[in-house]
Amino acid sequence: MSQATLTRRTFVQSAAVAGAAMFMGSALGGCLGQSDKPTPAGPSTPVLDMYPSVCHGCIQACPCKVYVSDGVAIKIEGHPDAPTSLGSLCLKGSNQIHTCYSPRRVLYPLKRTSERGAANATWERVSWDEAIELAATKIAEAIEKYGTYSFFASVGGGGAYSFMQAMTMPMALGSPTVFEPGCAQCYLPRFTEAAYMYGGADQSIADAAVLECFKGLAPLEEAKGVTQDTKVLVLWAAQPSVSQTSQSGRGMAELRARGCKTIVVDPNFSPDATKATIHLPVRPGSDAALVLSWYRVILDEKLYDEEFTKYFTNMPFLINPDTKLPWLATEVFGDDAQTTPADTPVYVCVDENTG
Numbered sequence: 536m537s538q539a540t541l542t543r544r545t546f547v548q549s550a551a552v553a554g555a556a557m558f559m560g561s562a563l564g565g566c567l568g569q570s571d572k573p574t575p576a577g578p579s580t581p582v583l584d585m586y587p588s589v590c591h592g593c594i595q596a597c598p599c600k601v602y603v604s605d606g607v608a609i610k611i612e613g614h615p616d617a618p619t620s621l622g623s624l625c626l627k628g629s630n631q632i633h634t635c636y637s638p639r640r641v642l643y644p645l646k647r648t649s650e651r652g653a654a655n656a657t658w659e660r661v662s663w664d665e666a667i668e669l670a671a672t673k674i675a676e677a678i679e680k681y682g683t684y685s686f687f688a689s690v691g692g693g694g695a696y697s698f699m700q701a702m703t704m705p706m707a708l709g710s711p712t713v714f715e716p717g718c719a720q721c722y723l724p725r726f727t728e729a730a731y732m733y734g735g736a737d738q739s740i741a742d743a744a745v746l747e748c749f750k751g752l753a754p755l756e757e758a759k760g761v762t763q764d765t766k767v768l769v770l771w772a773a774q775p776s777v778s779q780t781s782q783s784g785r786g787m788a789e790l791r792a793r794g795c796k797t798i799v800v801d802p803n804f805s806p807d808a809t810k811a812t813i814h815l816p817v818r819p820g821s822d823a824a825l826v827l828s829w830y831r832v833i834l835d836e837k838l839y840d841e842e843f844t845k846y847f848t849n850m851p852f853l854i855n856p857d858t859k860l861p862w863l864a865t866e867v868f869g870d871d872a873q874t875t876p877a878d879t880p881v882y883v884c885v886d887e888n889t890g
């Protein structure tokens with residue numbers, strides 16, 4: 536897109552596209568809808584409207600209730616129907632009202648009036664029209680001079696309020712150049728590796744989406760007959776009680792209270808390590824030796840679930856010693872061995888009868 540075609544109008548349209556994407560993202564996390572059951576008021580208490588909402592203090596997006604009096608939010612508390620947090624919020628979440636009404640919150644566009652990098656930078660308030668005009672002009676100049684890829688956006692973690700706006704704005708103008716360190720260095724690698732390693736979705740306890748070990752904790756789930764049957768949990772270099780206080784932290788406390796044993800592999804004496812049934816403070820770099828020794832014992836003593844490993848893992852596959860990858864049936868028996876669609880490889884397994 537040339538400078539001539541990037542007008543203020545197209546810039547605003549692009550912003551609208553980005554804004555719509557952001558709205559969709561927000562809608563997935565929760566919505567601010569008025570409850571049909573406002574909190575009853577006592578003789579001297581204000582009438583409170585309760586809005587089910589979601590804390591956006593970080594990527595966990597904990598469900599919460601916001602109580603409003605005369606249009607002012609006066610209290611936030613966790614939503615008891617939340618599947619893992621069960622009504623908890625961390626300190627940051629509980630204090631989101633201070634963020635909302637902070638006198639230091641930026642509520643309108645500011646333009647720097649001092650030199651860039653000045654020790655005591657000064658700013659002046661400008662109108663939205665002026666801010667949009669200035670941004671559109673600068674972006675258009677950069678694209679005209681260096682191409683669309685020069686429009687670069689960087690944003691913090693997925694909990695950032697402007698996450699989708701900042702990520703989608705360059706894309707709307709034809710640039711894929713976005714940078715999100717938390718996503719690029721943490722979430723996406725493990726998400727991608729999970730698919731490659733065992734064909735499944737991300738299974739990190741660091742993600743709110745991974746709730747298998749906590750299933751059955753919420754009263755709503757219990758009412759549906761979902762049972763909580765996590766007996767032993769291995770936390771390998773993870774500190775859910777600290778990094779996800781309200782959700783996994785709460786979940787861990789519930790599991791421990793129900794007798795779940797935990798094995799924590801961590802050189803640090805972390806909060807989860809202090810409560811572990813077994814704490815293995817491995818020397819950094821020796822994790823691989825530890826896990827291989829576990830495999831050895833599990834295999835030698837047949838401690839694995841045979842049916843599960845047979846049908847849901849690649850354990851029965853024969854490995855090509857040269858490539859260290861499972862043998863493809865076509866490599867051993869020829870093209871006729873491909874009896875499934877081409878994108879579903881057929882592997883060679885151990886024959887129980889012949890060994």
Ligand code: SF4
Nearest residue numbers: 590592593596597628
């Ligand atoms: S963990 Fe805390 S800050 Fe993050 S969404 Fe939940 S309550 Fe908010």
